[in-house]
Amino acid sequence: MxxxxxxxxxxxxxxxxxxxxxxxKVRGEFVCKTDTFVRVDTLRERVPYPVYETVIQTVPEMFPVYITLSGDTVREPIFVPIRITQKEYLTDNYHAWVSGYNPALDSIDIFRETTYITKRQPAxxxxxxxxxxxxxxxxxxxxxxxxxxxxxxx
Incomplete structure (x- = not known):
């Protein structure tokens, strides 16, 4: 040659x-090109209302009563029964359980919707x-x- x-x-x-x-000619985006985008969404809910309420137990709580007799003050405790309830809150985004005399969050299930989009370029x-x-x-x-x-x- x-x-x-x-x-x-x-x-x-x-x-x-x-x-x-x-x-x-390329239509759309490349499949091999990747970008990372972090976005934090804040979901604001109106004041939630309980869907279901259950009485768990009744606890006697001491309530002090002060009695004044002839210039002398006597402290006499009275036990008042207080109901401890568990309330269940349910929306499309979460399912929460709150209970107690001084309310505390027992557990919460959060339903987050995630969408994955993959664009393929035709060969x-x-x-x-x-x-x-x-x-x-x-x-x-x-x-x-x-x-x-x-x-x-x-």
């Missing part, structure tokens, strides 16, 4: 590369590129390297 043949093949390969690089079937293989030429069977049009099956 002569030197100008090799140079011509290399120049054609370079031209095909540049042609393919700057003429491809190009037809293309122009360097083709290599084995073929029949003037001198019989010989290796072949050239420029050609191809169709991708898979």
């Amino acid at each position: 002569k030197a100008w043949h090799v140079i011509l093949v290399l120049v054609l390969c370079l031209l095909c590369f540049v042609f393919g690089r700057y003429t491809k 190009r079937r037809w293309g122009l590129g360097v083709i290599g293989g084995y073929g029949i030429g003037r001198s019989g069977l010989s290796p072949y390297v050239g420029v050609g049009v191809y169709y991708r099956i898979w």
Whole structure:
């Protein structure tokens, strides 16, 4: 093979590369390009109302009473029964249970909606590129390297 043949093949390969690089049209975004975006949403709810209320137990709580008799103050404790209840709050975003005389959060289930969107770029079937293989030429069977049009099956 002569030197100008090799140079011509290399120049054609370079031209095909540049042609393919700057003429491809891409719709949408690249699949391989990823961005990380962190967003914190604040969900404001109006004053929730209990959906269900259950009396768990009744606890006697000491309530001091001061009695004044003839200038003398006597402290007399009285036990008052106090109901301890558990209230259940339910919305589309959470399910919470609160209970106690001094209310405390027992447990909460939070329902967060997460959406994953994956955009796929369709593969190009037809293309122009360097083709290599084995073929029949003037001198019989010989290796072949050239420029050609191809169709991708898979």
